[in-house]
Amino acid sequence: MDVLMLSRLQFAMATMFHFIFVPLTLGLSILVAIMETKYVRTGDETYKRMTKFWGKLFVINFVLGVVTGITLEFQFGTNWSRYSEYVGDIFGSLLAIEATVAFFLESTFLGAWIFGWNVLSPKMHALCIWLVAGASNLSALWIIIANGFMQNPLGYVIRNGRAELADFFAVVGNPFAWQQYVHVLSGAFALAGFFVMGVSSYHLLKKQNVDFFTRSFKLGMVFGLVFSILVAVQGHHHAQEVTKIQPAKLAAMESLWETHEDGAPMYLLVVPDEKNEKNAIELFGIPGGLSFLAHNDFKAPVQGLKDWPAEERPPVMLTFLSFRAMVGLGTLMPLLCIWAFLRRNRLTETPKLLKAMLFAIPVPYLAIEAGWVVAEVGRQPWIVNGLMKTADAVSPIVTSQVAFSLVALTLLYALLGAADIYLLFKFAKKGPAEA
Amino acid sequence: MLETIWFLLWGVLWAIYFILDGYDLGIGTLLPFLGKSDTDRRIMLNSMGPFWDGNEVWLITAGGVTFAAFPKAYAVMFSGLYTPLMLLLFALIIRGVSLEFRHQVDSPAWRRVWDWGATIGSFLPALLLGVAFANIFMGLPLDEKGVFQGNLLTLLNPYGLAGGVLFVLLFAMHGALWLTIKSEGDLQRRAANLARTLWPVLVVLIGAFVVLTVVYTNLLSNYLTNPLLLVLLVAPVLALLLLRRQIGKEDWWFAWGLSAAMITGLTLFGVVGLYPALLPSSINPDYSITIANAASSTLTLSIMLGVALVFVPIVAAYQFWLYRTFSHKVTEKELGHDGAY
Numbered sequence: 001m002d003v004l005m006l007s008r009l010q011f012a013m014a015t016m017f018h019f020i021f022v023p024l025t026l027g028l029s030i031l032v033a034i035m036e037t038k039y040v041r042t043g044d045e046t047y048k049r050m051t052k053f054w055g056k057l058f059v060i061n062f063v064l065g066v067v068t069g070i071t072l073e074f075q076f077g078t079n080w081s082r083y084s085e086y087v088g089d090i091f092g093s094l095l096a097i098e099a100t101v102a103f104f105l106e107s108t109f110l111g112a113w114i115f116g117w118n119v120l121s122p123k124m125h126a127l128c129i130w131l132v133a134g135a136s137n138l139s140a141l142w143i144i145i146a147n148g149f150m151q152n153p154l155g156y157v158i159r160n161g162r163a164e165l166a167d168f169f170a171v172v173g174n175p176f177a178w179q180q181y182v183h184v185l186s187g188a189f190a191l192a193g194f195f196v197m198g199v200s201s202y203h204l205l206k207k208q209n210v211d212f213f214t215r216s217f218k219l220g221m222v223f224g225l226v227f228s229i230l231v232a233v234q235g236h237h238h239a240q241e242v243t244k245i246q247p248a249k250l251a252a253m254e255s256l257w258e259t260h261e262d263g264a265p266m267y268l269l270v271v272p273d274e275k276n277e278k279n280a281i282e283l284f285g286i287p288g289g290l291s292f293l294a295h296n297d298f299k300a301p302v303q304g305l306k307d308w309p310a311e312e313r314p315p316v317m318l319t320f321l322s323f324r325a326m327v328g329l330g331t332l333m334p335l336l337c338i339w340a341f342l343r344r345n346r347l348t349e350t351p352k353l354l355k356a357m358l359f360a361i362p363v364p365y366l367a368i369e370a371g372w373v374v375a376e377v378g379r380q381p382w383i384v385n386g387l388m389k390t391a392d393a394v395s396p397i398v399t400s401q402v403a404f405s406l407v408a409l410t411l412l413y414a415l416l417g418a419a420d421i422y423l424l425f426k427f428a429k430k431g432p433a434e435a
Numbered sequence: 436m437l438e439t440i441w442f443l444l445w446g447v448l449w450a451i452y453f454i455l456d457g458y459d460l461g462i463g464t465l466l467p468f469l470g471k472s473d474t475d476r477r478i479m480l481n482s483m484g485p486f487w488d489g490n491e492v493w494l495i496t497a498g499g500v501t502f503a504a505f506p507k508a509y510a511v512m513f514s515g516l517y518t519p520l521m522l523l524l525f526a527l528i529i530r531g532v533s534l535e536f537r538h539q540v541d542s543p544a545w546r547r548v549w550d551w552g553a554t555i556g557s558f559l560p561a562l563l564l565g566v567a568f569a570n571i572f573m574g575l576p577l578d579e580k581g582v583f584q585g586n587l588l589t590l591l592n593p594y595g596l597a598g599g600v601l602f603v604l605l606f607a608m609h610g611a612l613w614l615t616i617k618s619e620g621d622l623q624r625r626a627a628n629l630a631r632t633l634w635p636v637l638v639v640l641i642g643a644f645v646v647l648t649v650v651y652t653n654l655l656s657n658y659l660t661n662p663l664l665l666v667l668l669v670a671p672v673l674a675l676l677l678l679r680r681q682i683g684k685e686d687w688w689f690a691w692g693l694s695a696a697m698i699t700g701l702t703l704f705g706v707v708g709l710y711p712a713l714l715p716s717s718i719n720p721d722y723s724i725t726i727a728n729a730a731s732s733t734l735t736l737s738i739m740l741g742v743a744l745v746f747v748p749i750v751a752a753y754q755f756w757l758y759r760t761f762s763h764k765v766t767e768k769e770l771g772h773d774g775a776y
Binding site: 052059060063066067068070071074076078079084085087088089090091092093096097098099100101103105107109110111112114115116117118119120159162164166168396397401404405408409416423426427 | 481484485486487488489491492494495496498499500502503504506507509510511512513514517518520521524525527528529531532535536539540580582731732734735738739742743746747750753754757760761769772773774775
């Protein structure tokens with residue numbers, strides 16, 4: 001394998017690993033902040049115990065998100081130096097702004113929150129976790145605006161042999177980026193809801209700390225229900241935006257090879273055959289279905305992959321399967337939440353629901369990872385859509401360097417990930433401290 | 436003009452990172468030497484507990500600013516120094532995780548693992564940053580395309596290694612002084628004794644490093660053109676000399692401040708010596724990465740300056756609040772609190 005392939009693998013590994021921890025940070029920080037606010041307002045000790053129990057899981061999860069985030073900043077320079085040089089004027093400033101306005105806030109006040117239980121007043125302590133929650137979500141915004149530039153570059157001009165900033169507000173106001181942000185955030189909030197419901201279900205099944213975990217479950221359920229519906233509905237609009245901005249990505253998501261001028265069908269069962277530029281199996285077609293989904297019009301034309309030369313198409317199988325996985329899991333999530341909502345006052349009498357919710361903890365994780373595969377693999381062969389190819393972006397480094405770092409980073413992540421998941425299991429199973 | 440302002444800010448950001456995370460890295464390095472018991476080690480880790488994460492963000496910001504203000508310098512520095520930066524990354528990851536995981540399980544074996552993680556994860560960044568910056572001061576073998584023509588061994592030359600040792604000991608001193616502020620009793624006495632022992636070593640080392648700098652680098656040329664700039668070297672030397680007195684008086688906050696002034700002075704001495712290059716080329720001065728060929732557009736530099744002028748003071752204010760709120764000593768009673776390491 002060459003430097004390019006190894007660097008791509010390393011980027012995929014480091015980013016996907018990072019994003020195991022980030023969504024829970026984004027959502028759970030808000031849930032913990034709500035719990036602590038309820039405690040400060042009512043003085044109800046159960047809410048204090050909830051804050052401490054879920055807060056501990058939050059912190060254990062948080063640390064891996066933070067340390068693996070350093071990798072992401074470093075690797076643009078280490079592995080993608082030509083990219084960094086070409087778009088640093090825009091992309092680099094977004095990362096620097098993220099650190100200055102959000103990451104400092106998040107890290108500083110998390111330190112105050114963790115160590116401040118006996119030092120700060122209850123109100124000040126609650127304010128700290130709100131600042132952490134706000135800063136985490138603000139940090140995600142800047143990162144996604146940076147990613148949005150890669151998906152839909154705006155506000156730049158090519159000058160001095162590189163992309164230079166021409167209009168800062170066009171970059172920041174990138175509608176594609178904001179769509180992504182809503183999509184990522186609602187997915188992350190839904191994930192946090194599922195996490196809280198799943199862990200609560202474990203204890204409710206054992207009928208321990210029933211009041212504590214019923215309250216937790218219901219709070220998680222509100223998040224899960226609202227945001228799993230939002231992520232699905234908004235995801236549909238997001239895909240329509242993809243149709244306009246990245247038609248090749250959409251064609252790969254649907255494995256659509258031929259262009260249909262008067263309405264593209266939607267097949268429920270498809271097996272792509274990339275080599276022969278067709279689908280081996282296409283079953284259960286809905287005439288005009290894809291046109292309707294993409295354009296709200298059964299007759300609208302949709303471009304097929306053959307409109308692009310083979311070297312300008314994204315990998316079809318991976319994009320297609322990831323998209324199907326995301327949509328499938330994303331459909332399951334609101335259904336589970338609706339079931340939970342209907343049984344919300346009879347949770348302990350519905351062990352089937354509790355078991356389902358316990359085993360559903362990985363569902364949003366898989367959906368979110370699959371979603372990022374669609375976003376990033378589906379953009380290939382471009383690193384910046386239409387502007388720079390991934391192959392032209394890689395650093396002039398030696399294969400052995402990347403081989404070493406890929407192996408070492410994978411081993412390190414595997415070890416630390418295992419230790420982190422062990423701790424999460426340990427404290428999730430242990431339950432809250434005695435009242 | 437904007438480029439020069441950003442060049443100086445770049446140096447200042449690195450200096451702030453070295454002062455703040457420097458003591459964390461120092462304490463981590465000293466963990467096996469000063470931490471005789473589990474309680475000692477816990478006090479050492481808790482002395483940086485609320486702060487280390489916020490301190491580390493200054494590194495992310497220094498990196499981010501390199502990327503934003505001088506994209507080409509960022510590209511060349513990070514790809515050229517690929518392996519040392521990866522090692523730095525691994526070490527910082529291990530350090531952060533060790534601090535957070537160590538106290539989660541009450542088992543001596545578990546804690547021993549993360550103690551080593553904290554030590555190696557602190558020692559290695561200090562060493563690598565020293566080696567990297569010394570090599571940058573000396574010049575990297577950059578060809579006309581800015582491609583690094585060397586490997587890890589290229590960096591391990593006498594001057595680079597001297598830089599590494601200097602950083603490790605500067606941070607160890609800085610960490611020992613922080614510990615004297617945050618601890619009491621026997622541990623504080625041992626930290627103070629270590630600072631006393633380290634002081635003459637640092638005097639010799641800094642003297643030797645300055646001599647080596649004259650021999651190996653061109654940093655001095657800026658100072659020969661503008662002798663007034665030598666004030667930058669007077670400051671750290673004065674701080675170093677005063678430091679011994681304050682250690683003797685056991686005036687720990689003042690001593691730590693002097694150590695911070697010394698680190699800032701040495702960093703800025705190097706950075707100002709580099710100007711206008713960010714990464715001088717040792718192959719041919721024309722191949723150097725300078726503020727002229729690496730800077731971002733005027734628009735980006737202006738917007739970034741606006742952001743920095745508004746937000747850096749805000750960050751400084753709330754980080755100051757954090758330090759003031761948690762300035763008390765870490766006592767054994769405190770170790771029983773929720774959230775303590």
